Amino acid sequence: MLPAQDLELLRKTLGRDLTDVEIACFENLWSEHCSYRSTKTLLRTLPTTGSEVLLGPGDDAAIVRFSDTCALAIGMESHNHPSYVDPYDGAATGVGGIVRDVLSMGARPIALMDPLYFGPLASEKNRYLFEHVVAGIGDYGNCIGVPVVRGELVFDPSYSGNPLVNVVCVGTVKPDRYITARVKRPGSHLVLIGSSTGRDGLGGASFASRDLAEDAEAADRPSVQVGDPYTEKLLIDAILAMAETGKVLSCRDLGAAGLAGASSEMASTFGAVIYADRVHLRETGMTPREIMLAESQERMLIEVAPEDVALMGEIAEKYDLRWSDIGEVIEEPRYIVKFHGETVADLPIDLLVGGAPLCAWDKKPYSAETPFVRPTMPVKDLALAVLSHPDVARKNWVYEQYDKDVQLQSVSLVHDAAVLRLxxxxxxLSCGCNPRHIYLKPFEGTANAVIENASNLACLGADPLCIVDCLNFASPEHPETYWQLEQSILGLGDAARKIETPIVGGNVSLYNESDEFGTQIKPTPSLGMVGRGEIRRWTAPKSGEKLALIGKTEPDFGGSVLDAVTGCGGSAPAMADPAVVAVVRDLVREGRTTATDLSRGGLLAALAKIAPRADVTLTGDPLEELFSETYGRFLVAVPDESALAGVEYRIIGTVGGDALTLRLKGETVVITPEELETALSTTTRTMRF
Structure with missing residues (x-):
């Protein structure tokens, strides 16, 4: 429902009562999901420009130059609330929506990433949500032929009742041929292409802007869209064919707020008249409000000159798609909707689009770190518990459901980042963040998410080109949450400036909390980062190579996996110095080392990943050496120490042997290949429902 204060403001501004269509338009376009009422001021602090940025935030996707002949279209979105109510369709349509955002720029989608966040798998409900979200992403991506090349899986009790489904899409387009989403001239026609409009997804934008109630599954199911990937594949081919003609003036995906959202935002540079009765429908008897606000999937809106409408119709029909000439651009800055000759909406377009009053929320800093309590379990038991934690253990069951090699551009998809040939x-490509660290230190934790993603790229010798974000938080009406939000955005901007990488787009998802489970999510500013480098495949270290640690280790246990399995508490990591990232990037580029960064699970997890058979000697505190999660550290393997000339490092061991042998202060711990395999496969066994 439109808040009473908003309705009263609109009545005063317009000097009249609103029609039901107008109320529905404002309810959705002034929602948090569409208008960024709580975050617009904060988002303006982020660095968004750079030498390679051709088009920054504000469109369906950003455009970033990759080479003289190729640009990237990149976007990131969330589909959190729908994925709780209907996990399969909610996740599938999240993929479809972000793919169409990239497609609307005239770009061919080539890759997806999916950072996912769930409650513990011990809960039957969480297992159900997880299984069906993964299936929805896999089925939709596989059917449309866009590979999921990277992802993240985090499990934490705060996501019970409100999982997070974030998706990144990257596409390619010629630098001088991309399309934007703002209409170009009065007199143009607006043509709707794709699936017929039904009643699915009604009120989706406003639904995404509130918390989930106990009866959400039954009451809110009509707000969840239902996808059809086969139609999406036809739509991809058709829109690219239309773009190739050079006659598409602008284009927009029909996502949040349906036709009302797409057409009003698209026409906001001038104005528009929409003829709702011309829209091709799937159901009879639909009202103007339903036609305008339905969020039926697989639909696009294009602007073309009147003489080019027939050509676009021919292309649509070639791909067995329906189409309708549903409106025109007008010079007067008004948004008008007509239905069988009756005007059902007539609004100042700048009031509808961008006119929502901003929200000012109280903020309250907090301190959630607790003193470190040393675990009493033996080090080997702690090691196996950390390796068995689902954040560290293998997730083969998930990744095997995704077709990662379609389009034949994948070079290396293991370990730190995905590599595609372009x-x-x-x-x-890399993605993700660490919500447990961010909860304890929102500024530093978010800054470290930037540095960790840059570290993942550095391990493949790549420079970051740009960042996209999905800022997932609980209700900003909680003072502590709004403080988290502010600190996270400030930390994001600070780190992005330090590594000289612009933030070119993203999404804000608030009110992620559940009455049913009594949960509020941990702050989760999930990131996607794209980089460029020379083509190289990640290769495992060779037997006999030396293992070295680059970067200084601090006793950072708060929010670590060790903390998650023992409750040991402690301090979360301070913001890392990104200078070491550049050092390791240069080492990899010069072929002097194989590298992996240290993140979840600390040095132990890194050893299990790249040197599961090695002889390692650690002279410091065993827990700090193995389990600390200080950022800005790398485990590298070199033929001999001369490869590290000019770099500050510490040799800790040698690759090879029959087991992972850890020579610690006071004891030697041996983890056999069988024990390692059992620990690392625990999560995959749990996931096989």
């Missing part, structure tokens, strides 16, 4: 260069 022209004669490597497109390198």
């Amino acid at each position: 022209e004669d260069k490597a497109l390198v």
Whole structure:
């Protein structure tokens, strides 16, 4: 429902009562999901420009130059609330929506990433949500032929009742041929292409802007869209064919707020008249409000000159898609909707689009760190518990459901980042964040998420090109949450400036909390980062190579996996110095080392990943050496120490042997290959329902 204060403001501004269509338009376009009422001021502090940025935030996707002949279209979205109510369709349509955002720029989608956050799998409900979200992403991506090349899985009790489903899509387009989403001239026609409009997804934007109640599954199911990937594949081919003609003036995906959202935002540079009765429908008897606000999937809106409408119709029909000439651009800055000759909406377009009053919330800093309590379990038991934690253990069951090699551009998809071949260069992709660290230190934790993603790229020798974000938080009406939000955005901007990488787009998802479970999510500013480098495949270290640690280790246990399995508490990591990232990037580029960064699970997890058979000697405190999660650290393997000339490092062991042998202060711990395999496969066994 439109808040009473908003309705009263609109009545005063317009000097009249509103029609039901107008109320529905404002309810959705002034929602938090569409208008960023709580975050717009904060988002303006982020660095968004750079030498390679051709089009920054504000469109369906950003455009970033990759080479003289190729640009990237990149966007990131969430589909959190729908994925709780209907996990399969909610996740599937999240993929479809972000793919169409990239498609609307005239770009061919080539890769997806999916950072996912769930409650513990011990809960039957969480297992159900997890299984069906993964299936929805896999089925939709596989059917449309866009590979899921990277992802993240985090499990924490705060996501019970409100899982997070975030998706990144990257596409390619010629630098001088991309399309934007703002209409270009009065007199143009607006043509709707794709699936017929039904009643699915009604009120989706406003639904995404509130918390989930106990009866959410039954009451809110009509707000969840239902996807059809086969139609989406036809739509991809059709829109690209239309773009190739050079006659598409602008284009927009029909997502949040349906036709009302797409057409009003698209026409906001001038104005528009929409003829709702011309829209091709799937159901009879639909009202103007339903036609305008339904969020039926697989639909696009294009602007073309009147003489080019027939050509677009021919292309649509070639791909067995329906189409309708449903409106025109007008010079007067008004948004008008007509239905069988009756005007059912007539609004100042700048009031509808961008006119929502901003929200000012109280903020309250908090301190959640607790003193470190040393675990009493033996080090080996702690090691196996950490390796068995689902944040560290293998997730093969998930990744095997995704077709990662479709389009034949994948070079390396293991370990730190995905590598795709693009022209004669490597497109390198990474995603994610650490919500437990961010909860304890929102500024530093978010800054470290930037540095960790840059570290993942550095391990493949790539420079970051740009960042997209999905800022997932609980209700900003809680003073502590709004403080988290502010600190996270400030930390994001600070780190992005330090590594000289612009933030070119993203999404804000608030009110992520559940009455049913009594939970509020941990702050989760999930990131996607794209980089460029030389084509190289990640290779495992060779037996006999030396293992070295680059970067200084601090006793950072708060929010660590060790903390998650023992409750040991402690301080969360301070913001890392990104200078070491550049050092390791250069080492990898010069072929002097194989590297992995240290993150979840600390040094132990890194050893299990790249040197599961090695002889390692650690002279410091065993817990600090193995389990601390200080950022800005790398485990590297080199043939001999001369490869690290000019770099500050510490040799800790040698690759090879029959087991992972850890020579610690006071004891030697041996983890056999069988024990390691059992620990690392625990989560995969749990996931096989």
